[in-house]
Amino acid sequence: MTSIIADYEFIKPSGSKQLAARDRLLVESLRPGKPENYPIAAEYPLVLGPAMPENSICVTRKGVSPEDGGFLAHANLWMRKMAAGESRAGMPVVKLALVGNVATDKNEQGKGWMRTLLGEIEREARAKGADAILLWSDLAAFYAKMGFEPGGSEFRIMLSAKELRRCGRPMLWVPDGYRTGQLPVEMIQRMLQLRSMGFNSPFFQVERSVEEFVELLKIPELALFVGHGESTGTTAPGLRPVDFFFVVGKGMDMQGVIHEWGTIDMNLLMGAAGVVAEHGELDEIMILVPPAIKSARIAALHRASKRIEQHAMAWVKPLNPETKPLVERMLHEGFIWGLDSI
Numbered sequence: 001m002t003s004i005i006a007d008y009e010f011i012k013p014s015g016s017k018q019l020a021a022r023d024r025l026l027v028e029s030l031r032p033g034k035p036e037n038y039p040i041a042a043e044y045p046l047v048l049g050p051a052m053p054e055n056s057i058c059v060t061r062k063g064v065s066p067e068d069g070g071f072l073a074h075a076n077l078w079m080r081k082m083a084a085g086e087s088r089a090g091m092p093v094v095k096l097a098l099v100g101n102v103a104t105d106k107n108e109q110g111k112g113w114m115r116t117l118l119g120e121i122e123r124e125a126r127a128k129g130a131d132a133i134l135l136w137s138d139l140a141a142f143y144a145k146m147g148f149e150p151g152g153s154e155f156r157i158m159l160s161a162k163e164l165r166r167c168g169r170p171m172l173w174v175p176d177g178y179r180t181g182q183l184p185v186e187m188i189q190r191m192l193q194l195r196s197m198g199f200n201s202p203f204f205q206v207e208r209s210v211e212e213f214v215e216l217l218k219i220p221e222l223a224l225f226v227g228h229g230e231s232t233g234t235t236a237p238g239l240r241p242v243d244f245f246f247v248v249g250k251g252m253d254m255q256g257v258i259h260e261w262g263t264i265d266m267n268l269l270m271g272a273a274g275v276v277a278e279h280g281e282l283d284e285i286m287i288l289v290p291p292a293i294k295s296a297r298i299a300a301l302h303r304a305s306k307r308i309e310q311h312a313m314a315w316v317k318p319l320n321p322e323t324k325p326l327v328e329r330m331l332h333e334g335f336i337w338g339l340d341s342i
């Protein structure tokens, strides 16, 4: 039985004191007992960053200043578009409301605050024209209760370092400057282009600008690798060629997992993953793979795999019966990469 004993209101925190109160709630609820090596906002630069107050929604007791009483609950609402990477005229687009950093103050849990806040999130998502709400969580029972269902799908492939060694050793390096936003624009554009290659067409992805990619690559505990094969085209005159890239880890999430990648050739990426595994003295390394991958590529991954699991990609709540089939199709034929999921 849940009961809300006080009047409440929704607030989008702003100003340093309110943002600090929000971050305190998030750290205490989502990172209990974990060392705070960096501010939680650094892990979600596009939703918690100071320039993004629109994306945070908190519940507070009416009449109690959040600076004094703190917030009761918080969730992010991040509006994104999903479309075919080639953005050809006439191709469909859906609006997705991505939800994350879902947390209720530890002394206030079980009183209905999150049910109330998710109701507000849904109201705002509808007002912004969202076709569906999506989120990522292990709390299956809770989100099923909140009306979400598993949607889309992904392969989680555990690759054997020993088998990857058979794929050769491409040129591989950690590009200077991605942690401080100093990567050449041409390299970022090249990575966005590579991310669309080798999948059945149309391949739907969440749209991401160069500027957004630059910010996402600054997330702490994230490693970016790029490289090339023997004979290739170049990104731009004077720059080294980039035939593949991959991202491992992001903050406290996805450590040891290749959650975003692109390549002209699966063997190059696999050889590079083998080098990274060897360097980290790992026997195996996990890669997340869109099911829309071309069959020759999945066969190559299969040969080096110890284990392949297929999972739902996200929790989904469709908001519009008319676009529900389109959302389902796009989630199955496309993919939401690790840096887009919050």
Ligand SMILES: CC(C)(COP(=O)(O)OP(=O)(O)OC[C@H]1O[C@@H](n2cnc3c(N)ncnc32)[C@H](O)[C@@H]1OP(=O)(O)O)[C@@H](O)C(=O)NCCC(=O)NCCS
Pocket (backbone or CB within 6 Å): 001, 002, 029, 030, 073, 102, 103, 104, 105, 108, 109, 110, 111, 112, 113, 114, 115, 116, 136, 137, 138, 139, 141, 142, 145
């Ligand atoms: C999970 C969490 C967000 C739920 O918030 P809350 O404010 O306590 O939830 P509510 O009181 O609004 O609960 C709504 C309903 O869900 C149920 N529920 C709450 N937590 C649940 C859980 N972990 N598993 C299953 N059901 C749950 C409640 O019993 C309630 O059911 P009822 O309406 O039938 O009585 C909160 O417990 C929390 O912050 N946990 C720690 C951080 C976390 O795990 N966040 C989620 C990351 S995705």
